[in-house]
Amino acid sequence: xxxxxxxxxxxxxxxxxxxxxxxxxxxxxxxxxxxxxxxxxxxxxxxxxxxxxxxxxxxxxxxxxxxxxxxxxxxxxxxxxxxxxxxxxxxxxxxxxxxxxxxxxxxxxxxxxxxxxxxxxxxxxxxxxxxxxxxxxxxxxxxxxxxxxxxxxxxxxxxxxxxxxxxxxxxxxxxxxxxxxxxxxxxxxxxxxxxxxxxxxxxxxxxxxxxxxxxxxxxxxxxxxxxxxxxxxxxxxxxxxxxxxxxxxxxxxxxxxxxxxxxxxxxxxxxxxxxxxxxxxxxxxxxxxxxxxxxxxxxxxxxxxxxxxxxxxxxxxxxxxxxxxxxxxxxxxxxxxxxxxxxxxxxxxxxxxxxxxxxxxxxxxxxxxxxxxxxxxxxxxxxxxxxxxxxxxxxxxxxxxxxxxxxxxxxxxxxxxxxxxxxxxxxxxxxxxxxxxxxxxxxxxxxxxxxxxxxxxxxxxxxxxxxxxxxxxxxxxxxxxxxxxxxxxxxxxxxxxxxxxxxxxxxxxxxxxxxxxxxxxx
Numbered sequence: 001x002x003x004x005x006x007x008x009x010x011x012x013x014x015x016x017x018x019x020x021x022x023x024x025x026x027x028x029x030x031x032x033x034x035x036x037x038x039x040x041x042x043x044x045x046x047x048x049x050x051x052x053x054x055x056x057x058x059x060x061x062x063x064x065x066x067x068x069x070x071x072x073x074x075x076x077x078x079x080x081x082x083x084x085x086x087x088x089x090x091x092x093x094x095x096x097x098x099x100x101x102x103x104x105x106x107x108x109x110x111x112x113x114x115x116x117x118x119x120x121x122x123x124x125x126x127x128x129x130x131x132x133x134x135x136x137x138x139x140x141x142x143x144x145x146x147x148x149x150x151x152x153x154x155x156x157x158x159x160x161x162x163x164x165x166x167x168x169x170x171x172x173x174x175x176x177x178x179x180x181x182x183x184x185x186x187x188x189x190x191x192x193x194x195x196x197x198x199x200x201x202x203x204x205x206x207x208x209x210x211x212x213x214x215x216x217x218x219x220x221x222x223x224x225x226x227x228x229x230x231x232x233x234x235x236x237x238x239x240x241x242x243x244x245x246x247x248x249x250x251x252x253x254x255x256x257x258x259x260x261x262x263x264x265x266x267x268x269x270x271x272x273x274x275x276x277x278x279x280x281x282x283x284x285x286x287x288x289x290x291x292x293x294x295x296x297x298x299x300x301x302x303x304x305x306x307x308x309x310x311x312x313x314x315x316x317x318x319x320x321x322x323x324x325x326x327x328x329x330x331x332x333x334x335x336x337x338x339x340x341x342x343x344x345x346x347x348x349x350x351x352x353x354x355x356x357x358x359x360x361x362x363x364x365x366x367x368x369x370x371x372x373x374x375x376x377x378x379x380x381x382x383x384x385x386x387x388x389x390x391x392x393x394x395x396x397x398x399x400x401x402x403x404x405x406x407x408x409x410x411x412x413x414x415x416x417x418x419x420x421x422x423x424x425x426x427x428x429x430x431x432x433x434x435x436x437x438x439x440x441x442x443x444x445x446x447x448x449x450x451x452x453x454x455x456x457x458x459x460x461x462x463x464x465x466x467x468x469x470x471x472x473x474x475x476x477x478x479x480x481x482x483x484x485x486x487x488x489x490x491x492x493x494x495x496x497x498x499x500x501x502x503x504x505x506x507x508x509x510x511x512x513x514x515x516x517x518x519x520x521x522x
Contacts, residue, residue, distance in 0.1 A: 039055055039056065039057050039085070039088075039089075040055070040056040040057075041053070041054070041055055041081075042054050042055075042056055042134075044099075044101060044126065044127055044130045045126065045130070046104060046109075046110075046111070046119075046122070046123035046126045046127070047104075047118075047119045047122035047123050047126055048111075048119065050104050050109070050110040050111040050119070050123070051109060051110040052101045052102060052103075052104060052109045052110070052123060052126075052127065053081050053101065053102045053107070053108045053109045054081065054099055054100065054101035054102070054127065055081055055082075055084075055085065055088065055098075055099070055100045055101070056097070056098070056099050056131075056134075056135060057085075057088045057089055057091075057092040057097075057098045057100075058092055058097050058098075058135060058136065059092050059093070059095050059096070059097070060092070060093065062136055063136075064136070066136060067136050067137060067138035068095055068096055068097045068136055068137060068138060068141075069095070069096050069097070069137075069138055069141035069142070069143065069308065069312040069313060070096070070097045070098075070099070070128070070131050070132070070135070070137035070138065070139075070141065070142045070143065071091055071096050071097070071098045071099070071143045071144070071145060071308065071312075072098075072099050072100075072101075072124065072127050072128055072131065072142070072143070072144045072145075072154075073087075073088070073098065073099070073100040073101075073144070073145050073146050073150060073154075074100075074101060074103050074120075074123075074124065074127075074144075074146050074149070074150040074153045074154065075100065075101065075102050075103055075106065075146070075149070075150055076146065076147045076148040076149045076150050076286065077106075077148055077149035077194060077197055077198070078106060078197035078198065078200070078201040078202065079106075079201075080102065080107050081100060081101065081102040081107065081108070081109075083100070083147075083293060084098075084100040084293065085100070086292075086293060086294055086295030087292060087293065087295070087301055088100055089295075090295070090301075090305070091305065091308075094305065094309070095313070096308070096312075097131065097135045097136060097137040099127055099130075099131045099135070101123075101127055103120060103123070103149065103150070103153065104119060104120060104123055105198075105202045105203050105204070105205070106201055106202035107201060107202065111203075112202075112203045112204065112205035112206075112208075113198050113202045113203060113204045113205055113208055114205055114207075114208070115205075115208055115211075115233055116149065116152050116153050116156055116176075116233045117207075117232070117233060120153050120156075121153070121156050121157055121160050124144065124153060124154075124156075124157035124161065125157065125160070125161045128142060128161065128163060128164075139163065140165075141165060141312045141313070142163045142164050142165055142312075143164065143165060143166040143167065143168070143308050143311070143312050144157055144158065144164055144166075144167050144168075145167065145168035145169075145170070145304060145308075146168075146169065146170065146172070147170045147171055147172075147286050147289060147293070148170075148171050148172060148259075148260075148285065148286050149172075150172075151168075151169035151170050151171060151172025151173070151251075152169070152172045152173050152176075152233070152235065154167050154168070154169055154172070155167060155169050155172060155174070155235035155242070155249070156233070156235050156238065158242050158245060158247040158249070159235065159238035159239075159241040159242045159245065160238070160241070161245075162245045164245070164247050165246075165247055165248065165311060165312060166247060166248040166249075166250075166307060166308055166311040166312055167247050167248070167249050167250065168250045168251075168252075168304040168307055168308065169249065169250070169251045169252075170251075170252045170253075170286070170289050170300055170304070171252070171253055171254065171257060171260065171285055171286040171288070171289065172251070172253070172260060172265075173234070173235070173260040173264065173265075174234060174235045174236045174264050174265055174267070174268030175230075175231075175234045175235075175236045175264040175267070175268065176230040176231075176233050176234045177227055177230040177231060177234065178261075178263065178264040178267075179259065179260045179261060179264055180194075180215075180230075180259070181215075181226075181227075181230070182261065182263075182264075182450065182451070183450055183451045183452040183453060183467060184452070184453040184454070184455075185430060185451035185452065185453040185493050185494065185495075185496075186215055186216070186218070186493060186494040187258070187259075187451075187492060187493060188216070188492065188493055188494045189258065189371075189372040189491065189492050190258055190259045190372060190492075191212070191215055191216070192216075193259070193372060194259070195212050207229075211226060211229055214226055216494075218494060218496065220455060235268065236264070236267070236268050236271065239268065239271045239272065242272065242274075243271075243272060243273045243274060246274050247274060248274060248275035248276070248307070248311040249272055249274065249275070249276045249277075250276070250277045250279075250303070250304065250307040251265055251268075251269060251276075251277070251278050251279070252278075252279040252280075252281070252288065252289070252300050252303070252304075253265050253279075253280055253281075253288075254280070254281055254282065254283035254284055254285065254286075254287060254288045254376065254380070255280055255281070255282055255283070255330055255376075255470075255471070255472045255473060256282065256283060256284045256330075256375070256376025256379055256380070256385075257283075257284055257285045257376070258284055258285060258369075258370075258372045258373065258375075258376060258492065259285040259372075260285065261470045261471075262280055262470060262471040262472075263415060263468060263470060263471050265278070266278065266341045266415075266471055269325075269341055270340070270341050270342070275311065275320065276324060277303075277307065277319070277322075277324045277325075277326070278324065278325045278326070278341065279300070279303065279325075279326045279327070280326075280327050280328070280471070280473065281299070281300070281327075281328045281380075282328060282329075282330045282376075282379060282380040283376060283377065283379075283380035284372070284373050284375075284376035284377050284380070285373065287373075287376070287377055287380055288300055288380070289301060303319070306319045307319060322337060323337025323338055323339055324338075324339070324340070325337065325338040325339070325340060325341055325343070325344065326338075327344065327413070327473050328473070329411070329413075329473040329474065329475055330379060330380075330383065330385075330472065330473060330474050330475075331383065331473075331474055331475035332475060336413075336473075336520070341414075344413045344414040344473075344518070344520070345412075345413045345414030345415065345518020345519060345520070346519070346520065346521040347518075347519045347520075347521055348516045348517060348518055348519065349403075349410075349516075349517045349519060350514040350515065350516050350517070351401060351402075351403045351482060351484055351514060351515045351517065352401070352507070352512065352513070352514050353401050353418075353420055353484065353505065353507055353512075353513035353514055353515065354401070354507050354512075354513075355506075355507065356504060356505070356506045356507070357395075357399040357504070357505045357506075358502055358503070358504040358505075359395075359396070359397055359398060359399050359486070359487065359488065359502065359503055359504075359505075360396055360397055360500075360501075360502055361397075361429065361430075361488040361489075361495075361497035361498075361500075361501045361502065361503065362488065362489065362495075362497055362499060362500075362501070363397045363488075363489060364397075364487070364489040364490070364491070365393050365394055365397040365398035365485070365487040365489070366388050366389075366392070366393055366394070366398075367388045367393060367398055367432075367434050367436075367485045367487050367490075368386055368388070368490050368491060368492075369386065369432070369434070369446070369449045369490050369491075369492045369493075370385070370386035370446065370492070371491070372492065385445050385446040385447075386445075386446040387443055387444060387445055387446070388434075388436065388443075388444045388446075388485070389442055389443055389444070390402070390436060390438050390442050390443075390444045390483050390485070391442040392442075393485060393487075397487055397488070398485055398486065398487040399485070399486045399487075399505050400483060400484070400485050401483065401484045401515075402438065402481050402482070402483045402484075403481045403482045403483070404481060405479060405480070405481045406476060406478060406479070406480060406481060406482075407478060407479075408478045409475055409476060409477055409478050410475070410476040410482070410517070410519060411473075411475050411476075411519055411520035411522065412447060412472060412473065412474045412475070412476060412517060412518065412519060412520075413472075413473050413518055413519060413520040414471055414472075414473075414518035415468050415469065415470075415471045415518060416435055416447075416448055416468075416469040416472075416515055416516060416517050416518060417466065417467070417468050417469070417515065417516045418433050418450075418465070418466070418467045418468075418469065418484070418514075418515045418516075419464070419465070419466050419513060419514055419515075419516070420464075420465050420505050420506075420507070420513035420514075421462050421463070421464055421465070421505070421506045421507065421508055421511060421513060422454075422462065422463060422464075422465050422503055422504065422505060422506075423460060423461065423462045423463075423503070423504040423506065424454070424457055424459060424501065424502070424503055424504075425459050425460070425500075425501050425502045425503075426459055426497070426498045426501040427455065427456055427457050427458070427459060428453075428454065428455045428456075428457070428496045428497070428498065429453070429454055429457075429488070429496060429497045429498075429501055429503060430451060430452065430453045430454075430488055430493070430494075430495040430496045430497055431451070431452050431465075431486050431487070431488055431503060432449060432450070432451045432452070432486065432487055432488065432489070432490045432493065432495075433449060433450055433451075433452070433467055433469060433484065433485070433486050433515075434446060434448070434449045434484070434485040434486070434487075435447040435448045435449070435469055435482060435483070435484060435515065435517075436482065436483040436484075436485060437474065437476045437477075437480055437482065438480055438481050438482065438483045439477075439479075439480050440479060440480075444483055444485075447472060447474045447476075447482070448469040448470045448471075448472045448474075449469060449470065449490070450467055450468060450469045450470055451490065451492075451493045452465060452467045453495075453496050455496070462506065462508075464511070469515075482517065484515045486505065488503065
């Protein structure tokens with residue numbers, strides 16, 4: 001297991017290095033453009049005097065007697081301060097004062113990486129203080145926005161600073177634990193990528209270093225401490241404060257986000273009571289809004305601008321009258337509007353997981369969730385998700401159930417849920433559930449998946465398992481069927497199956513096993 005973790009980190013460091021080199025090369029072009037437009041590069045004193053490197057863009061020919069709405073954008077994890085310059089210029093041209101800053105611990109900013117801890121939240125308020133004192137910003141019209149890390153910090157800041165009236169959180173998180181430790185399972189590729197980027201581009205704090213070590217070493221004695229660390233950094237923990245402060249919250253994410261899966265965003269959205277909007281699109285982490293960072297047309301950034309125009313400028317642009325939940329299916333190009341998240345999968349169908357099936361562990365059956373970023377990006381661009389030949393999956397390592405062949409298309413929308421009874425030969429173990437769209441030749445395209453880990457079970461004693469698969473929007477063509485596959489190894493996750501362990505899945509008469517499929521009302 002230790003060698004496996006080292007390989008994951010090495011792979012992540014290589015991938016991050018290539019990504020950052022490419023990103024930096026792209027970033028220099030908007031820097032030169034913005035500089036000619038009068039951007040200011042400034043140092044802002046953050047919490048405890050930590051220096052934060054920042055950019056300020058103000059409206060061209062700004063009236064010295066006028067004030068303008070303020071937008072503050074913290075950078076994403078591992079990205080330099082030029083990240084938002086293209087969008088900052090567009091927003092400034094439309095009448096905003098825009099301050100983007102490199103979060104503490106990364107690149108040229110001071111301090112250490114605190115992972116959206118209290119110093120990061122205090123920094124956001126310090127940046128607002130500075131902007132109100134040093135730019136023509138209107139203290140009554142303050143917004144925050146960001147991608148990924150910047151999204152999480154923006155949501156957390158909105159819970160702690162009542163001056164923030166509107167937020168756009170793009171590809172962010174609401175629950176950090178449910179993002180990288182869902183189903184009590186370490187999302188190893190995601191954590192390795194984040195950890196590798198942190199070491200390459202910043203200075204991880206001692207606390208972060210210890211948390212990563214405990215995470216990868218599967219130190220169960222440290223699990224309560226790790227969960228408490230994550231909850232402290234989760235906007236959902238402070239949802240009541242966000243609601244009390246009344247900020248208008250716009251959230252956007254991708255169906256295939258392998259760092260911050262969509263489920264936790266949808267749950268958080270339902271808990272918000274103020275003005276809110278939720279958008280999901282095909283793609284992986286931050287890929288849906290990536291073109292906008294280069295200044296190209298982009299739906300996510302267009303709606304971000306519309307959100308701020310309405311809730312900070314008071315513009316009547318209709319965004320408040322649109323259906324607040326907007327989805328784009330992975331299979332079609334159009335948007336679908338819903339009044340709330342629970343209306344997305346208005347009806348359900350069940351696939352019975354009948355009979356008793358035993359599988360062996362420790363070997364990858366060939367059913368997988370794919371490769372972080374690459375697989376969901378291919379799905380976004382060419383509708384090519386991870387595939388598996390369902391008839392050829394070895395039943396020694398994988399349990400397989402299939403629906404009947406559908407006579408008409410099935411529009412899967414929302415969160416599929418697995419319910420089953422498991423009997424294990426060991427007290428700990430991991431299973432991974434997959435939902436596939438299976439064509440006439442038996443080739444399955446991945447619709448969704450999710451891991452589940454258990455500890456402390458009595459060997460030989462049945463126990464119930466309830467697992468939510470990752471939310472999605474996918475159209476199963478007529479003539480196809482759905483398949484449910486369960487195995488025990490996936491490169492995306494750390495598995496906890498002792499050598500030689502077996503898992504038996506059963507369907508008691510008084511508690512039948514099934515997968516519930518959410519469908520769009522037709």
